[in-house]
Amino acid sequence: MKNIYIDITPQLICNVIYCKNKEPLNKYGETLGDVELPEGFAFQDELETEVGNEGTNTFKVTYNNKWKNVTIGENCDISYNSATNGGGGFVSGGTFTMTGGTINNNTVKGSSSYGAGLYFGGNSVLKLSGGYIWYNNNAGASGTRGKGGGIYYNSGRTSSTISGGDIYYNYAYSGGGICLNNGTITMSAGSIDYNYSSAG
Secondary structure, X not given: OOEEEEEEEEEEOOEEEEEEOOOOOEEOOOEHHHOOOXXXXXXXXXXXXXXXXXXXXXXXXXXXXXXXXXEEOOOEEEEOOEEOEOOOEEEOOOEEEEOOOEEEOOEEXXXXXXXXXXXXXXXXXXXXXXXXXXXXXXXXXXXXXXEOOOEEEOOOOOEEEEEEEEEEOOEEOEOOOEEEOOOEEEEEEXXXXXXXXXXX
């Protein structure tokens, strides 16, 4: 039997995370019911759907749990999403670990908009050691002043450890790369460059 490589596109609330798997998951002749998904994920297609021919096939899945502890690495891409707050991801009360991949071209357009790339609420932690957070746009809705093009921290109980990775080319009215409303950031490596904000 021939191996099938499957790209799984989970939809996280209103956000989309694209993870390309390097290892063969399933074989020709099997169905989606034979594919083992991580906890909280479910296929949008019927489980009787065949995985298809040899090669890479894409199926959408829905993620039904809140973001608590999430890790993304190489070959993961969170892109082209839009939300009121946290265009790429909204993290509250958990840990977001990023060792690779990209968070790019996400937007927030609400009447009060925060964190085009990532939004961190109370008791949440960011551990960034690799990857790229870039080209996220928090222009905000008409007449508003969006904050945090790349990352927005909302609470004093948020913390961030940056030991690698790049935060580039993000835009917001305030805090093009990072907007720290409250909380702590410890940075030992990585770069925050070429971001733009109207207010600073």
